[in-house]
Amino acid sequence: MGDKSETIFSVDIEIPNQTRYLRLIGNIAEQIARDLDVANGDCDTLAYHLNLVLTEAVANAIEHGSPGDPKNTVRICISIEDKNLCVRVYDHGQGFNLEAVSAPEFADLEEHGRGIFFIRSLMDSVEYRKTEGGNVLEMRKKLA
Amino acid sequence: MNILMDKRNGKTVLSLKEERVDAHNAGELKDRLLKALEEDGQALVIDLNQVQFIDSSGLGALLSGYKNANLRASGFALVGLQPLVKSMFELTRLHRVFEIYPSMEEALAG
Numbered sequence: 368m369g370d371k372s373e374t375i376f377s378v379d380i381e382i383p384n385q386t387r388y389l390r391l392i393g394n395i396a397e398q399i400a401r402d403l404d405v406a407n408g409d410c411d412t413l414a415y416h417l418n419l420v421l422t423e424a425v426a427n428a429i430e431h432g433s434p435g436d437p438k439n440t441v442r443i444c445i446s447i448e449d450k451n452l453c454v455r456v457y458d459h460g461q462g463f464n465l466e467a468v469s470a471p472e473f474a475d476l477e478e479h480g481r482g483i484f485f486i487r488s489l490m491d492s493v494e495y496r497k498t499e500g501g502n503v504l505e506m507r508k509k510l511a
Numbered sequence: 512m513n514i515l516m517d518k519r520n521g522k523t524v525l526s527l528k529e530e531r532v533d534a535h536n537a538g539e540l541k542d543r544l545l546k547a548l549e550e551d552g553q554a555l556v557i558d559l560n561q562v563q564f565i566d567s568s569g570l571g572a573l574l575s576g577y578k579n580a581n582l583r584a585s586g587f588a589l590v591g592l593q594p595l596v597k598s599m600f601e602l603t604r605l606h607r608v609f610e611i612y613p614s615m616e617e618a619l620a621g
Contacts, residue, residue, distance in 0.1 A: 478571035
């Protein structure tokens, strides 16, 4: 798909609410990144970054999901349209307040709290909102 | 999690034989680091040469090891970081926290 000036591409995946599926999602993200035609881009870096963003977002959705719920899944949609990458991760949990998640204090050696920081650092925009039956974390990035 | 343990130069070398350290295996890494510190009290050298990917949970597990080593006045060093893995330490400024060596020889001598 690299030689087209405009690419329309989307994948829609639903996984059980378990961390063992993070590797699969990360591998899919890397493969998508490697198939993109990124002008002046470092393919390995983009692959790592997309892997990381998906891994953090899905781990977050699993953590905030509701284990007792029969709809115990996380849905991931990745779409690319004319160099605009959009990643949506849906959870069925109670949700959290994204605005209340502040950047980590670098001098503070807390073991948690860097996942959203990574997503915010590597993507252009991040939103978290309620949907029917859950929440969605929507992350966008303009590809070079 | 596949980790090889070796004693060299009075230090315990833990070589992570995993390509990924993420939220799935970071908890086990944290436990194994604590166990290694509790067992013999030697300084730890963590060889990350085979790790191609680390997420925030993986960094958190290493930070837990670092803090536990500090509590015991024991050493805790990292070696063999792949460039993109190292860039995650830099993005979070953790490269200023950890002792990071370019080679095993330097880590064992440090």
